[in-house]
Amino acid sequence: MEKSNRRRVILFPLPVQGCINPMIQLAKILHSRGFSITLIHTRFNAPKASSHPLFTFLQIQDGLSETETITDDNTLLFTLLNRGCETPFRECLTKLLQYTDSETEEHKEKISCLIHDSGWIFTESVAKSLKLPRLVLNGYSISFFCSHFVLPSIRREEYLLLQGSEKDDQAQEFPPLRKKDILRILGEKRELLEPYLNTIFQTTKSSSGIISMSCEELEQDSLSHAREDFKLPMFAIGPSHSNFPASSSSxxxxxxxxxxxxxxxxxxxxxxxxxxxxxxxxxxxxxxxxxxxxxxxxxxxxxxxxxxxxxxxxxxxxxxxxxxxxxxxxxxxxxxxxxxxxxxxxxxxxxxxxxxxxxxxxxxxxxxxxxxxxxxxxxxxxxxxxxxxxxxxxxxxxxxxxxxxxxxxxxxxxxxxxxxxxxxxxxRSVKQNGSAYRSLDHLVDHISSF
Incomplete structure (x- = not known):
């Protein structure tokens, strides 16, 4: 690990396996570049702190009942989590910032920014009120993340009424999906989908940058479109899990x-x-x-x-x-x-x-x-x-x-x-001078500039 740069990054993963893994990987990467790591997490699906002794873990209440934790409707689960976590998260983050301010100069660390999963939508107002820069970690492919905001409008256009052989045709609104794929996606319980996605879009656009575990070699066209759509710094840092085993975040x-x-x-x-x-x-x-x-x-x-x-x-x-x-x-x-x-x-x-x-x-x-x-x-x-x-x-x-x-x-x-x-x-992308390697360097510089 590089010598500590006396800067701390706060990470906040959404509590499902597919979101915890990339967040822990990002934590390991940033720690290897000299940043101290604090990971705020929910009581539900709490990561194993003992597996990461070099990080600080802070648990907050999430307000979920036992019945709510086993729902099959992920949009409902994430909506409930956003409602239940806002106040506990705000209190936790406020204490962290106050503690940092009270440290002696000898031990003082600057909290550079908050990095949260794109599915957390209350974080915009919290970070803004505390004057803390905020970056969004996208756990999907860039292709899906950029395109999935059209799903509510597709639903409104009564896409579900499509019949017959048309279902095998490509969905022009969401390539390379087929229409039958769209039908299956929208066939899930998605009553809360439209307001949730709209808010994700707005909170992402108002952030200081988007981090993705993808790379130019996998999604060059989609990354170009994402930079045009969001007009934000885009850090496609690649599948860096190859340097850090994921077993400890299971x-x-x-x-x-x-x-x-x-x-x-x-x-x-x-x-x-x-x-x-x-x-x-x-x-x-x-x-x-x-x-x-x-x-x-x-x-x-x-x-x-x-x-x-x-x-x-x-x-x-x-x-x-x-x-x-x-x-x-x-x-x-x-x-x-x-x-x-x-x-x-x-x-x-x-x-x-x-x-x-x-x-x-x-x-x-x-x-x-x-x-x-x-x-x-x-x-x-x-x-x-x-x-x-x-x-x-x-x-x-x-x-x-x-x-x-x-x-x-x-x-x-x-x-x-x-x-x-x-x-x-x-x-090649994650090796020195590769696209993902360069993107990671830019991310480190970006965080260090706050």
């Missing part, structure tokens, strides 16, 4: 026994299957996936986390699965994707998972479930062309066909070659 207990199991498998032979921390599926869907894996004759590592499915896998199928693969409740994903034995990733296409897969050169089979996952899957399968899209066909024959094609077919071979080239490009 909200789930990881089953490390899968690594010795992978050690026994042949190179590039295993299909890793994980659908992230939020996806839910029916028992029937899980059974179809399980049979598809079993019938493919490829060894597999299947993650079935608590809450993924209602019900259990039949014992007969479970016994067959255990003969050919391994089932765990949660896996150390970065370590798994790095492993020589893993040759494919059957994924929900969360942005963190997509970027990690690209960084390790592992081609994907795409089965998106919610929100930005649909756009990420289109980028994987149609823009970068480093994976296959199941198009929501959760059928054993389709899954078996996709796995066999990826591991044994000509299409899979072409995908692997494109993935190898994309991995090399992204690797």
């Amino acid at each position: 909200l789930f207990t990881q089953d490390e026994t899968c690594i010795p199991w992978l050690d026994k498998q042949q190179d590039k032979s295993v299909i890793y299957v994980s659908f992230g921390s939020l996806a839910k599926m029916s028992r029937t869907e899980l059974i179809e996936i399980a049979w598809g894996l079993s019938n493919s004759d490829q060894p597999f590592l299947l993650v079935v986390r608590v809450g993924l499915v209602n019900g259990t896998i039949p014992q007969e199928l479970l016994e067959r699965l255990n003969e050919k693969g391994k089932i765990v409740k949660w896996a150390p994903q970065q370590e798994v994707l790095k492993h020589r034995a893993v040759g494919g990733f059957f994924t929900h296409n969360g942005w963190n998972s997509v970027v990690e897969s690209v960084c390790e050169g592992v081609p994907m089979i795409c089965l998106p479930f919610i929100w930005d996952q649909f756009l990420n899957a289109r980028f994987v399968s149609e823009v970068w062309r480093v994976g296959m899209h199941l198009e929501n066909r959760i059928e054993r024959n389709e899954i078996e066909r996709a796995i066999r094609s990826l591991f044994l077919g000509n299409e899979g071979e072409a995908i692997r070659e494109r993935m190898k080239l994309l991995k090399e490009k992204v690797e």
